Amino acid sequence: MAVYALTGFSLVSLLSFGYLSWDWMKPSLVADVATDPMEKSLPPTFTRPPHIIFILTDDQGYHDVGYHGSDIQTPTLDRLAAEGVKLENYYIQPICTPSRSQLITGRYQIHTGLQHSIIRPRQPNCLPLDQVTLPQKLQEAGYSTHMVGKWHLGFYKKECLPTRRGFDTFLGSLTGNVDYYTYDNCDGPGICGYDLHEGEDVAWDQSGKYSTFLYAQRVSKILASHSPKEPIFIYVAFQAVHTPLQSPKEYIYRYRSMGNVARRKYAAMVTCMDEAVKNITWALKKYGYYDNSVIVFSTDNGGQTFSGGSNWPLRGRKGTYWEGGVRGIGFVHSPLIKRKRRTSWALVHITDWYPTLVSLARGNLSNVPGLDGYNVWPAISEGKESPRTEILHNIDPLYNHAKYGSLEDGFGIWNTAVQASIRVGEWKLLTGDPGYSDWIPPQTLTNFPGSWWNLERLTDGLRKSVWLFNITADPYERYDLSDQRPDVVRTLLMRLVHYNQTAIPVRYPAENPRAHPDFNGGAWGPWASEDDGEEWEGGREPLKSRNKKKKCKICKLRSFFRKLNTRLMSNRI
Numbered sequence: 001m002a003v004y005a006l007t008g009f010s011l012v013s014l015l016s017f018g019y020l021s022w023d024w025m026k027p028s029l030v031a032d033v034a035t036d037p038m039e040k041s042l043p044p045t046f047t048r049p050p051h052i053i054f055i056l057t058d059d060q061g062y063h064d065v066g067y068h069g070s071d072i073q074t075p076t077l078d079r080l081a082a083e084g085v086k087l088e089n090y091y092i093q094p095i096c097t098p099s100r101s102q103l104i105t106g107r108y109q110i111h112t113g114l115q116h117s118i119i120r121p122r123q124p125n126c127l128p129l130d131q132v133t134l135p136q137k138l139q140e141a142g143y144s145t146h147m148v149g150k151w152h153l154g155f156y157k158k159e160c161l162p163t164r165r166g167f168d169t170f171l172g173s174l175t176g177n178v179d180y181y182t183y184d185n186c187d188g189p190g191i192c193g194y195d196l197h198e199g200e201d202v203a204w205d206q207s208g209k210y211s212t213f214l215y216a217q218r219v220s221k222i223l224a225s226h227s228p229k230e231p232i233f234i235y236v237a238f239q240a241v242h243t244p245l246q247s248p249k250e251y252i253y254r255y256r257s258m259g260n261v262a263r264r265k266y267a268a269m270v271t272c273m274d275e276a277v278k279n280i281t282w283a284l285k286k287y288g289y290y291d292n293s294v295i296v297f298s299t300d301n302g303g304q305t306f307s308g309g310s311n312w313p314l315r316g317r318k319g320t321y322w323e324g325g326v327r328g329i330g331f332v333h334s335p336l337i338k339r340k341r342r343t344s345w346a347l348v349h350i351t352d353w354y355p356t357l358v359s360l361a362r363g364n365l366s367n368v369p370g371l372d373g374y375n376v377w378p379a380i381s382e383g384k385e386s387p388r389t390e391i392l393h394n395i396d397p398l399y400n401h402a403k404y405g406s407l408e409d410g411f412g413i414w415n416t417a418v419q420a421s422i423r424v425g426e427w428k429l430l431t432g433d434p435g436y437s438d439w440i441p442p443q444t445l446t447n448f449p450g451s452w453w454n455l456e457r458l459t460d461g462l463r464k465s466v467w468l469f470n471i472t473a474d475p476y477e478r479y480d481l482s483d484q485r486p487d488v489v490r491t492l493l494m495r496l497v498h499y500n501q502t503a504i505p506v507r508y509p510a511e512n513p514r515a516h517p518d519f520n521g522g523a524w525g526p527w528a529s530e531d532d533g534e535e536w537e538g539g540r541e542p543l544k545s546r547n548k549k550k551k552c553k554i555c556k557l558r559s560f561f562r563k564l565n566t567r568l569m570s571n572r573i
Contacts, residue, residue, distance in 0.1 A: 049141065049231040049361045050336055051293040053219075053280065054353070056103070056235070057273060057329075058096065058150060058242040059318060061303020063310040063442060064270055065329050070310070071442065072267040073254070076278040077331075080295065084333035085380050086343040091391055091423075092301055092350045094318060094325035094435070096152050096176055098394070099300040099350055100237070104153065104165070105131045106354025106373040108392050110499060113507035116398040119154045121175045121187045121524055122511035124532075126154020127165065132368050134354050135166030138233045141363035144168055146222050148215045149237030152176050156515065157528040163199055171198050171218050173211075173239065175524050180211045180239065180246040185524060193517025195524040202523045210248060211239045212269075216276035220283040228288040231361065236280065237300075240273040243307050247272055263442065266308025294334040294360060296353065301325060310442040315477040320435025321393050321421035323477055337381045346379040346386035347423075356380075392499050393421035398506055402432045405465030414493040416465040422495055426472035429482075429492035431465055439476065468492070 064070050066078040067086070093099040097118040098109050104127065109115035112128055119125050127133070135145040147167040154160045155174040162170040173195045178185040183196035183206075196203045206214060219234055226232050251268035258264040277297075284290040302325040303309020305317040316322025330348065351373035358365055359375045372392075378384040396419045405417025410431070414420075419432035468482040468489050482489050515527050 048229075048292065049143070050334070051228070051231060051284075051289045052138070052143075052233045052296070052357055052360070053284065053293060054103075054233075054235050054296045054357070055277060055280070055298070056100075056149070056237045057297075057299050058237070058239055059301065059304050059307070059309060060241050060270065060273075060299045060329060061305070061309035061311045061317075062299075062314055062324065062327055062329060063312045064241075064266075064303055068329070071258075072270045074270060074274040076274045076281065077297065080277070080281065080297065080333040081331040083341060084295075084331050085337060085340065087330035087332070087346075087348050087380070088343050089345045090298075090328050090330035090348045091326050091393070092299060092328035092330075093394070094301050094320055096150075096242075096300055100151075100153055101127055102349075102351045102372075103298075103353055104133045104135075106134070106351050106368070106371040107131070108351065108372045108394070108499075110392070110395055110503035111370070111372065113504050115394055115503070116396050116506045116508045118176060119152065120511060121185070122191070122513075122515035123154070124156045124509050124512050124515075124528055125507055126156060126160030128507070129159055133166045134357065135233060135235070137166075137354075137358045137363045137365075137368070138231075138361050139166055139168075141231070141358070141361040143231045143233045143361060144226060145233045145235075146170075147235045147237070148172055148218045148222075149211075149235075150176070150239050150242075151237070155524070155526055156512075157530060157532065158200065158526045159530070161200055161526065167235070169199065169222070171196075171203065171206075172215070172237065173197070177242050177244070178211075178239065179244060181208055183207055183211070191516060193520070193522055193524040197525070202521070202525065210246075210272075212272050212276050215239075216279045219280050223283045223287045223289060226287075228292070232289070233357075233361075238273055238276070240276075241266055241269040241309070243304070245269065245308060260308070262306075262308040263310075264308075291335050294332065294336060294357075296330075296332050296357075298330045298350065298353075299328040302327070305440045310440070312441050313439065313476055315437060315439050316434070317436055317440065320437070321419070321430055322434055322437055323471070323475060324440075325435065326393055326421075332380050339381065339383045342383070344380060344383070346376065346384075347388045347391070348376050348379070348386060349373065349388060349391045352376045352388065390422065390424040390495065392495075393423065395420040395496060395500055395503060396432075398508060400433060402465040404463045405432055409465055410493055411490050413490075413497055420496050422492055422499070423471065424492055424495055426470050427488055427492060428469045428471045428477075429489060429496075430467040431493075431496070433465075434467070 064072050066074040067081055095118055097114060101112055101114050105112055138145055145167050146169045147162045149172040151162055151172060151174050158164060174197060175185045175195050178195045183194055184192055185195045186192040196206055215238060219236055222234060245262060245265035247265055247268035251272045252265060255264045255267045284293055302311045302318045311317055311324030314324035314327060316324035318325055354373045355365055355371055355375045356377050360377060374387040376386055379386040399419040401417035407415045409416040416431045421430045466482045466489060467480050468485060469477045517524055520527055
């Protein structure tokens with residue numbers, strides 16, 4: 001049996017804090033809000049395509065919203081979710097680029113070549129140019145499309161930019177994380193640059209404005225200048241609450257009683273983001289969009305626990321394939337929903353938004369075959385069964401292979417050293433190294449930083465490479481059933497084999513010194529010419545750079561940074 005080791009606290013003391021008292025089905029936290037009979041009446045007829053506002057937050061933990069029992073104040077999110085449909089069986093990806101790419105394309109990472117890590121600032125890589133994106137499909141349907149916030153889908157040449165991938169306007173950052181005020185981003189010692197862009201130009205004049213406020217104000221400005229008679233799509237990808245932990249002082253003051261400094265700053269950022277969502281909702285009502293609008297709220301991955309986030313009571317954190325890394329906060333708020341004020345347990349994945357939103361927009365999906373997403377609007381609006389029965393969390397052939405995995409352990413059909421994860425029905429399988437596997441309560445105590453990551457640790461899994469869980473019965477992944485149910489393990493391994501046969505080669509080229517901001521006016525931005533062509537073509541091996549330069553001293557540091565421990569690297573992404 002598994003042995004759980006507690007450092008600094010006992011299970012009894014945790015119960016006294018209420019950390020282990022959250023019943024997964026506790027009505028006050030996740031069950032339906034009492035419904036007025038009038039709320040079940042049919043919504044206004046879809047006389048015209050709805051306005052679509054998609055809000056994506058960065059690194060917000062599963063526990064870090066009021067209606068999941070958090071100590072962080074999120075009154076706006078709580079109200080919008082309560083009046084709409086909470087998605088409590090909703091899945092995302094464990095890190096930034098994969099979630100964003102699957103949202104924008106409706107395809108699993110293995111079908112875009114982005115199945116390994118993230119797109120780094122100096123890589124000649126971006127979302128494949130042959131992919132028809134969600135905003136492009138909405139443009140075809142007559143929508144005005146706008147993006148505000150974090151892109152993180154590559155920018156090495158202009159064809160990769162948001163304004164070339166379906167957005168009419170763009171204000172935001174191209175890289176993975178920037179300073180909330182100065183918009184500087186460093187990709188290593190001495191490799192720093194400014195990263196805030198307006199369209200395809202550097203927005204130097206916006207420096208000094210807190211990004212959460214700036215982005216909400218831009219959304220309001222877009223709504224004020226557009227006609228509610230014409231359909232609009234706004235993708236709001238907040239930088240919040242990714243590191244660095246920065247917030248206006250007045251928000252930090254609200255949480256002055258929190259002894260843990262990181263948690264205090266993180267909580268302030270979440271509440272600040274909540275107020276930004278309030279301002280966006282207010283603008284929708286003020287300018288006449290709300291009655292014909294659909295607001296989708298989603299996180300992009302699990303919370304980073306050593307930077308203040310919490311996924312409690314789920315296992316794991318950002319960057320892992322445990323539930324704490326891939327189960328997201330999600331809800332839909334809209335006057336057009338037929339059955340409001342309820343919780344949905346329908347299985348939903350971030351790839352599903354592509355076909356769902358295009359269908360709502362009355363767009364054409366016939367010319368984008370091979371989507372991995374499903375139209376889940378009937379499940380959300382009417383409470384019907386989800387068309388989705390399984391999720392490929394990922395197959396990453398480049399991630400460090402598990403020391404104790406083998407083809408033999410995979411019944412001769414799958415090398416269990418390879419990092420992979422899949423859910424089929426109520427079963428979830430993980431192989432290889434799924435990532436940091438502990439259960440981490442919210443960091444509320446002053447002395448937590450020294451010991452909290454060892455608070456509850458599974459000590460007998462170090463020599464394993466296969467795990468099986470019944471996620472419906474065991475959402476916290478405490479009871480590994482791989483030894484008891486080898487038949488289920490084999491069945492899910494066969495599904496991995498099936499998906500792997502459809503995968504395209506990984507797109508993960510070496511970093512190029514030409515990307516250094518010093519060569520681009522001090523800002524991050526496109527650095528390859530249109531004549532350079534793509535570094536990767538149609539599933540071939542990576543092409544070597546035509547302009548190969550001598551390695552500089554800075555470049556030699558790459559291998560050093562890549563060998564930093566997993567904890568620091570996952571904080572960076």
